[in-house]
Amino acid sequence: GAVVSQHPSWVICKSGTSVKIECRSLDFQATTMFWYRQFPKQSLMLMATSNEGSKATYEQGVEKDKFLINHASLTLSTLTVTSAHPEDSSFYICSASRTGHYGYTFGSGTRLTVV
């Protein structure tokens, strides 16, 4: 149990376009989802926390207008990278937690390359 599916696993896009990444909890309701960014050979840095039905909470330094997060249901959160630029190329990982349970389940990540 407690599976999180993240899609796509990799994507290449042109500079200036937008890319949407989906994070789905397959067998539980995720009241909270987290979006992380990981640069090569670096650790995971939290970008934002999203709760179902409310606005996401962004970490300091993360542009909320560039990284749009939507958590419209208890099983789906999306991250949209708008007007992507090469410096946005990174590995993006989501994780989900469920009410009353300890621990977090991570998606398999999305490798974004902006050319």
Add this chain to the structure above:
Amino acid sequence: AQSVTQPDIHITVSEGASLELRCNYSYGATPYLFWYVQSPGQGLQLLLKYFSGDTLVQGIKGFEAEFKRSQSSFNLRKPSVHWSDAAEYFCAVGDGYGNKLVFGSGTILRVKS
């Protein structure tokens, strides 16, 4: 605010040898501690977690970790390493279930035959 330090960037051990990966945390209250493993280009897999109770925690794949409050440490151990254990390992601390995690910088484990 909580923080996590993993002092070893790389560790190389021989297959069959024992392993200890270090993790020190900073947090004012009782921390929620995790160890994750990540293979290249993959997401994170939970190895084990500590919230309360017995300070020696058993995880998957033969890993264990010991919470030492006096040393603010949560070191990961394995008595005999297998080549398939080669990966990057992250220690993380949280302040409660459902709240965000803060990750250490990671330790890359190499296993030599």
